[in-house]
Each structure stands twice: as C-alpha cells, then as structure tokens.
Amino acid sequence: MRRDVQNLSRFYLVVVVLLFLAMLSRLAYLQLFSWNKYFAESERNRVRDVILDSPRGLVLDRHGEVLVDNSPMYSVSVVPYEFLKSDTTVTLLASILNGVPADMKQKIKREKISNFTPVRLKRQIGFRALSGLEELRRELPGVFYNVDSRRIYPSGVKAPHLFGYMGEITQQELAGLTENTYQSGDLIGKSGIELTYEKYLRGRKGVKYVEVDVLGREIRDLADLPGRLPDAGKNTYMTIDANIQRFLEKRMADLRGAAVVLDPRNGDVLAILSKPDYDPEIFSNPLTPEIWNSLINNDGGPLYSRSTQSLFPPGSTYKLVLAAAGLETGLLDIHEKITCTGSYRLGRRPFACWKKGGHGEVTLLTAIQGSCNVYFYKKSLDIGLANWSKFSRLFGFGEKTGIDLPNESPGLVPDKAYFDMKYGVRGWTRGLLLNLAVGQGDLLTTPLQMACFTMAIGNEGTAFRPRLVSRIEDAKTGRIVSLDKKTVQIDGVSAQSYQLMKEGMHMVVNAVGGTGRAARVDGADVCGKTGTAQNPHGDSHAWFIGFAPKDNPEIALCIFVENGGGGGAVAAPIAGGVLRLYFSEKKMPVTAPK
C-alpha cells in the first residue's frame, strides 16, 4: 500500500503539473504574446468614435444674401448590438417611425461598422415620432436621436436645377471613392452645385472619443484622447444675383422655358432657371414615393433643366451665325439687296418667310432687324453648309460651355457627314441648309449656349466660360479665395463683322419695325435678336437673345419660352423686364445684407 500510494501520488502530481502548465502557458500566450491584440480589442470595446458631422457650407448670392442655409432636424440612430437583441425593440421602433422591421434590420446590416457604432436609421423624424421615442425610451435600448441638419432655402430663390440636392451616398458612390471621407449613410451632393462644389461645401468631419459600456451607453468623454472638432464646410459665393433670379422665377412662374443671364465681362451667371421646377426643399425632407412619382410623371419634366440640358432649335436668333460666316468668308456683301416676297422657292419646294406679305427689299442689317427668312435662305446657298457648320462650331455650338453644373448637353451642329450618315450620301438636298440658316431643322442648342453666343457677340469675340461660383470663403478664418474667370477667345471673326452684327441687333430692339422692341430700355442701348422656332408638335418656341449696352456690355441674356409663340411678343418683354431691373439696380447698388 505504501509503495502504491507513493507511485499513485507521483502519477497524479505529474497530471497536476501538466494541467497547471497548460493553464500557465495559455495565460502567458493571452497576456504576454497576444496582449497587443486583446488590448486593442478591449479599447475597441470601450471606446466609441462619435463622428461629429461638419456643418455644410452656405451658399450665398453675389451680394452675400444667403440662398442655401442649414436648419436643424432630428435623426434616429441605433447601436446595433443593443438594438437588435430583441425583436420587440425593433418592432416598437418600426411602429414609431412608420417603418418595416425587416427593412430596418437590413439597413443596419448594410451600414453597420461595428456592433457598437451607431447606425443612423432615419433622418428628419417628425415631432410625433420624437415624442414617441422620448416616451418609450426605457423600452428602446440602444435607440437615440441626434440633431442633424438639412438644407433650407431662405431667400425665396428656388432654382432647384442650380442648387441641386443632397442624398444619402449610395454603395456604388462609396465604392468609387479612394479617400475615406464618407461613411455609409452620409449625405452627399447629388446634383447642381451641391454636387460640383461638394468638396468645398462638405467640410471635414470631426471625431470625439467616448467611453461606452457594454450597452453602448456613453460613460464619459475620454480626456486622454482629445479627438478633433469638425471643420465647417466652406461658404460658396455664387455669381447669382438673387434679385434677378427671383424676378425671373416669378415672371416665368407659369411658363415652360428657361432663362440665362450672364455678365459678359467675366462669364458670371447672374440668373439661370428652368421652368417648371419644384421646391428644392422636398429633397431635404424624407422623399415619399408620391412626391417622387409626381415629379417624374409630370409632363413638364420639372427634374430636367431646360437651360442646360434640353435641346431646341434656336430659330431666327441663329441667323447671326450665318451672317458672321458670310461676312468672314466674303460671300456676303452688306450692300447687296434682296427682295423678300414672303416665300422662297428651291426647286419645287417653297420656303416661307414668317412675314406673309414679305419684307420687300432688304440688306443684311434690315434683314436682321426684321428677321427676314428669305434673305438668309438665299445667302445660305451662297455661303454653304461647310461654312455654316464651321462658324457654328467656332461660336461653341455642338459642345458643352463648361459651366460648373453637372449633366450639361452639348447640343448638335449638323454638317455634311451628319446628313450623309442620317439620310445617306445622296439622300438629302440643300433644302436642309435653308432650314439650318434660320435656326431650324436638326440644329439643337441649349439656352445657355445661346446666352454664351450673345456674350461673345457683345464682347466682339472675347467670351468667358459661364460660372456660378466666384468666391469660396473659409468660414473659420474668413479667408476668401476668388476663382479665376476663364476666357474663351473666339478667333476668326473680325471686329467689323461684330460691329455689323451688333448694329443689326441694335436695330432689332431700337429701330421702328424691329422685332424685339419689347426689350427696349431707355438709355440702356439694348441689342438683341428674336427667334420663333417652329415646332411640328405644337406652338412655336419663343426665343430672345440680347445684351446691353451696345458698347462694353454688362449684361447678356437668353430667354426661351417653350411653345410660347413669337419671340418678339413673348420672350422679348421678359428680357426687357430683366434689363430694366438690372439697370435700375445699378443706379441704386444693392448693399450686401449682413
């Protein structure tokens, strides 16, 4: 027995030593060799990064009036670990927020960073939901609300196509980013200048480190980890003149159309609008399917910017291009007289002038003044398609102006290759050229292109890329950076030719018998050109382009009214209103509101 016990005792002692060595080596492995990993994990457990959103930059007009501002709103966030523990919590919150539990779970799954990092579940909750949350707080572990901001438009300027809107970043957008600036659920500019100036407007997010317990409750701010305050987004000074913009929005409220007003001295866009539009604030609120459907199903196409995206033949305003082509190529003599009988016959096909009885005997200037079609029909045959296409391109048609808005259309300038392609090499006649000469047919332009063309004429060849933002202000330091204007020099048209074109345009507005007299402003020396583009589907489109004063112009514009009727009757008076406003404002300079 004695010996047995000794042996057994030794055996068991070996077992004990082995077991204790197992524990010790495991302890050493955890605490000595894997300390880094586990310490980091315990820090992740207790430290939560609270992202501090940066207030988005303001958008102001050229005089400093705030066009786009921020307003607080409540959002609901949840801590996934705590929130998803019980289905009743999810169901309860869904009922408060009018949501579907399964959708909420899916959103959390998609967007969560960790089990303890809050996911923003819904933005902009109403007061009813907010009070519901407050009341049932105890039954909603892991749910809290915080203050976010949304865009508001205090100036009364709507211009949704200009400002654009914000939306939650999509998974594709997120995947395309190289920098780690955004997180799932963040808002990002989706269109308009919210999109083009996103990188200035967004600012830089801050971060706060807080200690949390297992329930995700914040225990305290961590003093040894100071975090970083957010930098507000930069304030963006637009070139827009809120008064002109507001005037036009009101004046064209019931019309379909577009207007672009430029400062020809630098390409500043003083006003740009497209009607019909919508209140941009609907994108600041939760977008319901009803609102969305009403936007996309509206025949007026309010989502679509007529000033930069939609394409129309520009009608008689485009006669100036042919005039320039004729003058520069020497194929047009300003003294040549042509008799307009109200119609022109090419082969067996008659081409009508808008004036039934005809203009009688006209020269270049009177043909511009009275917008005689026959004159330009005839001259187009002399000048030819090749020259017409060449000068159209010279003035920037058929390509984007480069304005700082997304999704601009380039328009279309047909040429021989285009027609050969469309109709076959022998499938088309010179009759198509006659249509192009008066700004009809396959030619397509945007109102913005027409305004830029007008600026080029007014400046006699020196144009500028249209721009919407001229200054960026750092809200913290107050430092303002001015953006350079971009010159677009048009080479190939002489000063004399411009002088003649301007003279003709001056007569359009000021001479007796001019088609654009409605745009006349005393003392402003307005030059312009009307256009009435025939439309096989309905009423004609009314156009007016113009600038003032004749020498060293300060304002250039294009007014377009879809199915509006005659350019002189419908578009020119609107232009007149803008010009009158501009020159009266100039006498009493607007002081920037503080």
Next chain:
Amino acid sequence: MLATNSSGRQLDTGLFLIVLLLIAIGLVSIFSATYISESQVTQTKFTKQLLWAVLGLFLMLATTTTPLRFFYKRAYIFYALSLALLLLSLFIGSGAGTRRWISIGPVSIQSAEIAKVCTLIALARYLSWDNRNLGNLKEVALAFMLAIVPFMLIMKQPDLGSALVFLAMALPMMHWAGLSTVTLFVLLAPLVSLICAFNYYSFFLAILLISVVLFLSRRGVIFFLSNFIINIGVGIVTPIMWDMLKEYQQNRILTFMGLVQDPHGLGYQVIQSKVAIGSGGFWGKGFLDGTQTHLRFLPEQHTDFIFCVIGEEFGFVGGFLVILLFFYLIFRGFSIASTVKSRFASFLVFGGSIIFLFQIFVNIGMTIGIMPVTGLPLPFLSYGGSSLLSNMIIIGLFLSAHRRRFAYL
C-alpha cells in the same frame, strides 16, 4: 512551528495561510467586480462575502480541531442527509430556470455544495475500509453508485458543472483505493466513446484504440467483447441522449467545440473573457481600472468569471500568483494524502484535492478558452457563500488530517 497546541499537533501553516490569501484575493476581486462608482459604494456583495469568509474561518478551524473519527462515524448519515437535501431542492429549489438553491430566511444554500462535502466523506469511508477489494465488480459498482446518485440528482436541477464534480472525484479516488489502471481505463473508455460518437471517423478511431488497449490487457475474450459492445452501445445511444439534453447545455458543448459561432451568446462570454484577460498584459490595468470589468463587458464576473477580473486588473503577475497558490494547495493536499497514516484521511484529502483540481482547471480553463463554459465557481475566489463554506470545510478536513497525520484514525 507557528501554531502548536498542547498535544503537539501542528497546524499546516502554509496551507492555512494560502487559503486565507486566496480568500483575500477573492474579496478584492469581488469588490472590483461589483464596484459601481466612488459615490455609490453599496458593496453589498463584498460585505456579504466578507461575512461568509468570517463564518467560513470559524467552520474551517472547527473542522480542523475535530478528529476525523467524528466524520468517519457519521459519513453515511451526512451522505443520506445531503441526498435528502438534493431531493428537497428539486421540489422547493429556486434560481433562474433551475432548482439549485434552497432559501432559508435571508440566505440561499446551494445543496450541491453540501452534497459535495458529504459525498467526499462517504466515498472516503467506503473506499478506506481495510478489506475493500476493488477487483470485485460489485464493490466498484457500489462505490460508483455513491457518486452517481448525487450526480443524477444535480443533473436534474439542472447543474451540469456541479454534477460533474462528483464523477471527477469518484474515479481518481477509486484509483487511489487500488482500482487497477485497466479497470480505470475500462470505466473511462465509454466517456471517450461518448465524446467521439458525434463523428463517424473519430468514433471509429476511438473504438480502434480502445480495442487495442483491451487486447493488450490480456483479460480474455469475454472481457474484451463485453467492453467492446459497451463502447459501441455508447456510440449508438449518445446521439439519442444528445436530443434529450437541454438546449442551453447543447449550446455550451457546441460552442466549446467551435461548432457554433454566436458572438452574442456563449461565444460572446468566451471572447470577452479572453479579451479581458489578454488585455491585462503583464502588470494588469490596475485595481478598479479594468475596462472590461467596469463597463460590464463580462457576464457573471463576480461569480464564475472572477478570474477575468484578476487577469485584467492584475495581469499575468496576478494570474500567475493565483495559479501558483492553487498549485501549492493541491501539492500540499497530495503530500498530506500520501503521508497520513489513516486511510480514511488519505482518501478524504486526496478526494478533496481532486475536487479542487477539477474546479480550478475547469473554471480557469473556461475563462482562458481551453475548457467549455460550465457554471462552476473558482474555489475561494468566486462570490457565493455555499461554495466558499464547503471548500473551507474541505480545507478544515485537510488541516485536521495533517494535525493527526500519525494517528490511525
């Protein structure tokens, strides 16, 4: 020696001091685990445990001064009473979804802890009989029954961890009593078959291994065949038994085997417990500075997961010290068991040491992720009066055995 009484009987001072030290470490850890904030020092758990410890000290010293003969004589009475208590707790017991606790006024008693001590004494008495012959199958079966009955009753509560203690002490004690290693193997083999029965390949390997050992033992064809059939039978019955287990018990086993990934459930406990211990590093984060502990990332940190608090706040140094103290405790137990003259005392101390070894290894192993999560307290450290008192009584038996190590009962 430090404490020598009139009759020259010595107190095992080392063992005594080590137990006191362990209890002190336990109190400190419980204080930290249940600490809320400086302004809110309502340390009711700490105070309670302190009271239990004082009571335990009296009980331990009382046991120390009681001759073991006292327990020998009443071994079966104690045993019967403890079984009655286990039965009683099945009827009037309480505890979240279980029937582990019997409430008497303001205190709750965990009947399994009392049964643990009583079964130890009963087994020690049964096995220490001079003419005990464990070559006799009937006697082996009877000894086994002594452990199986409380095991079954506790499984009914249900409390898997506490129940396993009874099996864990019974087999080595029988081994200690002279049960041949082959018999021990034969008894353990079905357990191996059971664990391996969930997979065809592992089961095949287990049966193969068992067959080889049985063959080499040269005990004849009948011995070989009967054992072979038993092990095959276990493999068939196990999946059926599995379905009868409670879901949480199944989950515990599955999570331990890495078959279930559930970071919010049991897996979560193991992850957070490893994070707590691992993040402690060499020196630990300091008393009351354990973030895992104080931000409540650890479940049941003052009871079953108390070792995490030590690991996190006192680091490797603290954990090493605790393990070292435990090692010394068991080492002392073994050396007392192999030196005492009384067979009864030898069994008592050896069995007690095995109980401690099992609980320590299973509990610490669970917190460091090498054993499954079974609700078993860490001796002397975990919060809980019944556990502390029963363990201190066992130490009292050790000390008593040591004092009378030259007596033949």
